[in-house]
Amino acid sequence: xxxxxxxxxxxxxxxxxxxxxxxxxxxxxxxxxxxxxxxxxxxxxxxxxxxxxxxxxxxxxxxxxxxxxxxxxxxxxxxxxxxxxxxxxxxxxxxxxxxxxxxxxxxxxxxxxxxxxxxxxxxxxxxxxxxxxxxxxxxxxxxxxxxxxxxxxxxxxxxxxxxxxxxxxxxxxxxxxxxxxxxxxxxxxxxxxxxxxxxxxx
Amino acid sequence: xxxxxxxxxxxxxxxxxxxxxxxxxxxxxxxxxxxxxxxxxxxxxxxxxxxxxxxxxxxxxxx
Numbered sequence: 001x002x003x004x005x006x007x008x009x010x011x012x013x014x015x016x017x018x019x020x021x022x023x024x025x026x027x028x029x030x031x032x033x034x035x036x037x038x039x040x041x042x043x044x045x046x047x048x049x050x051x052x053x054x055x056x057x058x059x060x061x062x063x064x065x066x067x068x069x070x071x072x073x074x075x076x077x078x079x080x081x082x083x084x085x086x087x088x089x090x091x092x093x094x095x096x097x098x099x100x101x102x103x104x105x106x107x108x109x110x111x112x113x114x115x116x117x118x119x120x121x122x123x124x125x126x127x128x129x130x131x132x133x134x135x136x137x138x139x140x141x142x143x144x145x146x147x148x149x150x151x152x153x154x155x156x157x158x159x160x161x162x163x164x165x166x167x168x169x170x171x172x173x174x175x176x177x178x179x180x181x182x183x184x185x186x187x188x189x190x191x192x193x194x195x196x197x198x199x200x201x202x
Numbered sequence: 203x204x205x206x207x208x209x210x211x212x213x214x215x216x217x218x219x220x221x222x223x224x225x226x227x228x229x230x231x232x233x234x235x236x237x238x239x240x241x242x243x244x245x246x247x248x249x250x251x252x253x254x255x256x257x258x259x260x261x262x263x264x265x
Contacts, residue, residue, distance in 0.1 A: 068228040137231035137240050196230050198237070 008054060013062055016055035017186045023048030024179050032170065042115070046091045052084040072132035079125035087118035119178050141192050149184030156180055204263045207236045210254050224253055
């Protein structure tokens with residue numbers, strides 16, 4: 001089973017990152033057209049997150065081939081898989097309870113909090129990686145990627161926030177912050193990996 | 203900062219991967235240091251100097 005996933009994932013993480021970004025873009029477009037929105041978007045976002053499983057595998061394969069699969073990176077990729085799966089499962093549970101039981105009060109609060117728990121795990125995993133990584137250059141590279149993701153998030157958030165305040169664009173739910181940050185981080189990673197290929201002697 | 207890493211490596215007929223394994227860092231780190239994209243920390247610079255048996259200032263040169 002693991003072998004099949006490895007084979008499908010290949011060594012092109014950018015391809016899966018593009019698929020993930022594309023899926024998020026499609027959801028955003030449908031939200032813009034009012035076909036989706038709010039809680040109705042969540043299952044589609046969860047489905048898009050399935051691309052993160054081959055993305056993590058592919059990143060592992062790629063790093064392994066280029067000799068950058070440090071123990072910290074292997075652990076981080078493993079945590080990313082746990083995050084993606086738990087996010088999809090918890091979101092599915094929350095959606096089902098909301099749809100079938102129409103809960104109120106504390107139970108409604110509980111299921112509303114459920115999908116955000118894996119997101120907190122995701123942020124914790126990133127912090128752990130930066131603490132556990134002993135290769136100082138890779139640590140710097142990934143810190144820069146995280147900062148780029150943050151800059152993109154702050155830029156897009158501020159820009160969109162003012163457009164929204166002047167009522168020229170529709171409202172966007174706050175849970176988009178982590179996908180936007182992750183997309184920025186991924187973009188910066190791809191750029192840095194491509195830049196580093198120059199000067200390789202192999 | 204300029205450095206003589208590539209020359210020192212070539213003298214020993216080591217690939218970037220060989221040097222990376224000896225320093226216990228990734229090949230990307232060796233590549234980034236060698237091409238001047240990244241200046242190593244003092245502990246790593248000392249490890250490099252120790253490996254080549256030369257003082258740090260003989261390997262890393264001011265711009």
